[in-house]
Amino acid sequence: MVDADDRSGRGESVDVVIVGAGASGSVAALRLARAGFSVVCLEQGGWTDPSAFPGSKLEFELLAPKTWHPNPNVRGRPSDYPCETSDSDVNPLMWSGVGGSTILWAAHWVRMLPSDFRVRTLDGVADDWPFSYEELLPYYQECEKEWAVSGLGGDPAYPDGAHMPLPPLPIGKAGRRAGEGLDELGWHWWPGSNAIASRQYGNLHPCGLRGTCLTGCPDRAKASTDLTHWPAAVEAGVRLVTGARVREITVNGKGLATGATYIDRDGHEHHQAAEVVIVCANGVGTPRLLQLSTSSRFPDGLGNSSGLVGKRLMMHPYAAVVGFYDEPLESWLGPAGQLIQSLHFYETDESRGFVRGAKWQVMPTGGPLGLRAGYGGAPLEDRFGQALHHNLQEQLGRGFEWGLIAEDLPEQSNYVTLDTELKDSDRIPAPKIVYRNSDNTRAMLGFHLARAQEAHEAAGARKTVETKLMRDCGWHLMGTCMMGNDPATSVVDQWGGAHDVPNLYVYDGSVFPTSAGANPTATLAAVALRCVKHLIETRHNQEVPA
Amino acid sequence: MTLDETQRATFSVLADVLVPATDQMPAASEVDISGSGLDRVLRARPDLEAPLVRVLADGASSDPTARIRNMQQEDPAGFEALALAATGGYYTEGRVRDLIGYPGQTYDASRVEIPDIDSSDPMLQRVIARGSFYRPTPSNSGEEKRANVS
Numbered sequence: 141m142v143d144a145d146d147r148s149g150r151g152e153s154v155d156v157v158i159v160g161a162g163a164s165g166s167v168a169a170l171r172l173a174r175a176g177f178s179v180v181c182l183e184q185g186g187w188t189d190p191s192a193f194p195g196s197k198l199e200f201e202l203l204a205p206k207t208w209h210p211n212p213n214v215r216g217r218p219s220d221y222p223c224e225t226s227d228s229d230v231n232p233l234m235w236s237g238v239g240g241s242t243i244l245w246a247a248h249w250v251r252m253l254p255s256d257f258r259v260r261t262l263d264g265v266a267d268d269w270p271f272s273y274e275e276l277l278p279y280y281q282e283c284e285k286e287w288a289v290s291g292l293g294g295d296p297a298y299p300d301g302a303h304m305p306l307p308p309l310p311i312g313k314a315g316r317r318a319g320e321g322l323d324e325l326g327w328h329w330w331p332g333s334n335a336i337a338s339r340q341y342g343n344l345h346p347c348g349l350r351g352t353c354l355t356g357c358p359d360r361a362k363a364s365t366d367l368t369h370w371p372a373a374v375e376a377g378v379r380l381v382t383g384a385r386v387r388e389i390t391v392n393g394k395g396l397a398t399g400a401t402y403i404d405r406d407g408h409e410h411h412q413a414a415e416v417v418i419v420c421a422n423g424v425g426t427p428r429l430l431q432l433s434t435s436s437r438f439p440d441g442l443g444n445s446s447g448l449v450g451k452r453l454m455m456h457p458y459a460a461v462v463g464f465y466d467e468p469l470e471s472w473l474g475p476a477g478q479l480i481q482s483l484h485f486y487e488t489d490e491s492r493g494f495v496r497g498a499k500w501q502v503m504p505t506g507g508p509l510g511l512r513a514g515y516g517g518a519p520l521e522d523r524f525g526q527a528l529h530h531n532l533q534e535q536l537g538r539g540f541e542w543g544l545i546a547e548d549l550p551e552q553s554n555y556v557t558l559d560t561e562l563k564d565s566d567r568i569p570a571p572k573i574v575y576r577n578s579d580n581t582r583a584m585l586g587f588h589l590a591r592a593q594e595a596h597e598a599a600g601a602r603k604t605v606e607t608k609l610m611r612d613c614g615w616h617l618m619g620t621c622m623m624g625n626d627p628a629t630s631v632v633d634q635w636g637g638a639h640d641v642p643n644l645y646v647y648d649g650s651v652f653p654t655s656a657g658a659n660p661t662a663t664l665a666a667v668a669l670r671c672v673k674h675l676i677e678t679r680h681n682q683e684v685p686a
Numbered sequence: 687m688t689l690d691e692t693q694r695a696t697f698s699v700l701a702d703v704l705v706p707a708t709d710q711m712p713a714a715s716e717v718d719i720s721g722s723g724l725d726r727v728l729r730a731r732p733d734l735e736a737p738l739v740r741v742l743a744d745g746a747s748s749d750p751t752a753r754i755r756n757m758q759q760e761d762p763a764g765f766e767a768l769a770l771a772a773t774g775g776y777y778t779e780g781r782v783r784d785l786i787g788y789p790g791q792t793y794d795a796s797r798v799e800i801p802d803i804d805s806s807d808p809m810l811q812r813v814i815a816r817g818s819f820y821r822p823t824p825s826n827s828g829e830e831k832r833a834n835v836s
Contacts, residue, residue: 195791200790201774202731202778206731254821254823255820255821261824262821292803292804292805294810296817296818297818297819297820299818308803310797310802312802315803320809323809326816328813328816328819330810338801345795346798348792348798349794349798350792359793472788472789507790509773520754520755524704525706526706526708528704529708529710529711
């Protein structure tokens with residue numbers, strides 16, 4: 141039963157309700173409030189106190205793989221919802237809470253390249269985006285200031301050199317050693333850009349290279365939107381409701397969205413009425429919510445006349461080659477974060493037997509327990525006893541990872557649907573993930589792994605360890621509410637507006653027509669910014685429920 | 687913590703199989719692995735307690751190595767819990783960290799004050815000299831290329 145009034149006593153209709161306080165929801169909320177809109181944001185998780193992050197604790201490496209694991213099925217916090225993954229090659233990763241997955245992200249800030257927006261035109265596969273790199277560029281640049289991006293300008297991989305507002309973070313001994321390998325081979329590389337402050341910047345403190353970015357930054361140096369956006373958004377008037385798990389977007393008889401029904405942490409149900417609904421619940425949570433929002437008018441889920449809600453899931457298969465070297469590299473130091481990156485094999489070369497490519501980055505290898513993860517399943521005598529001490533002496537602080545982010549192409553056989561049995565703690569059906577790597581992806585990963593081996597050899601590695609596909613790599617959840625011009629072949633238009641529901645918008649990674657081979661948050665933020673600015677500019681033409 | 691003295695004694699014996707002494711390094715039992723080490727682990731990871739209780743239930747064995755091999759086959763989850771508790775307790779001990787030269791994950795803002803690379807670096811100069819390689823936005827996106835891959 142829905143309570144007649146919001147328990148806070150402020151249940152009146154608002155201009156906009158946003159579902160999800162992660163990257164895209166943060167960008168939208170801040171802009172809308174500053175433009176004078178009344179905004180409520182519903183977030184199923186809560187705030188995370190940076191002092192709770194494990195990176196500054198002695199037991200960091202014990203806490204990281206459980207309490208702060210990016211896989212909600214492993215973590216199992218009350219704010220998480222489970223994901224059914226038995227038919228997936230990869231586990232989706234996320235964080236439910238204010239800031240969303242930016243709480244745990246690695247903060248790699250990587251713009252897509254011009255070709256990424258014209259995949260169909262240039263490579264004959266998948267789809268073009270409804271706008272170009274050049275059209276998105278000013279939004280990238282505006283976001284880079286908000287997200288405290290540190291980096292070195294002048295990278296010839298980008299048309300404009302990709303200049304960032306803050307100086308680059310150090311590449312360290314590991315980054316320099318990796319760069320020397322690519323220098324030997326004549327391959328592209330460049331110091332990594334990271335949404336991590338290299339100087340005091342707004343609410344962010346300067347990074348101290350603690351190297352625990354992936355479990356939250358206890359030093360408040362990493363740009364997570366609970367720090368970069370939400371304080372200003374709340375000050376501008378956004379009402380952020382935490383512990384609010386949305387189970388349905390409601391509609392009226394005219395097919396317009398009327399708001400969102402959510403369940404609080406005491407199990408009470410509420411309805412937040414709004415003239416506009418923006419869903420920013422990530423590439424799994426957004427299609428799940430639209431699929432849950434069925435009605436006589438929308439029996440297959442909201443905004444799903446194309447049948448594409450939940451389809452075309454892309455998660456960026458991730459492979460890696462770790463190399464170990466004779467000299468000390470201090471490879472527990474951050475950022476983690478990326479030290480350097482390479483786009484040498486990013487563009488299509490059909491002679492390789494596949495289309496599209498991958499971005500590479502160097503990341504540190506961490507402390508003694510992190511190193512142990514690479515030995516899972518090995519015989520006892522290879523992992524423990526004298527071998528434990530020998531391996532540690534050879535490897536601790538002497539390695540780095542070439543990580544490979546491979547572009548997977550959108551396929552309707554990879555999708556998010558509602559599981560028939562698994563439910564979250566509010567008895568709402570959980571998402572089921574069906575995801576398999578294609579022949580193109582497997583060929584791409586094989587090629588890049590071989591080149592990464594060569595890169596380590598050129599840099600003088602004594603030993604390498606290869607991970608052909610990391611199962612816990614689904615950080616990048618994209619494609620499940622595709623953006624496009626044709627309502628028959630896409631879910632939303634280029635402004636994130638649902639083709640079927642005039643006042644329903646999707647701003648998160650769900651809208652990506654293709655995944656590119658780049659970490660998506662820079663593009664996700666820029667797209668959300670472009671969309672919300674358009675919504676603000678066209679507010680007087682917006683159709684809303686009576 | 688609920689592990690009793692018998693269970694802790696068994697843990698110490700098994701931990702020494704996984705983390706034995708060398709010329710330079712102490713065995714797990716030499717750094718109080720079954721006392722402060724195990725307490726530290728279980729405070730951080732209470733989820734390990736149940737599998738540890740399970741694998742420690744039978745007490746010490748006359749052949750702890752064989753016992754662990756058997757455990758690895760028959761109760762891999764229990765084995766991994768034992769291994770994580772032993773190595774986790776060991777590598778969070780100050781003396782061990784000093785010996786392996788690992789300072790932990792530490793913060794030092796002075797590390798970022800001066801960038802350690804800029805575009806005048808000879809290696810980056812060579813990257814710049816090799817020039818751009820991106821594919822620019824096509825002037826006419828309407829002319830689609832038809833490839834064999836769909």
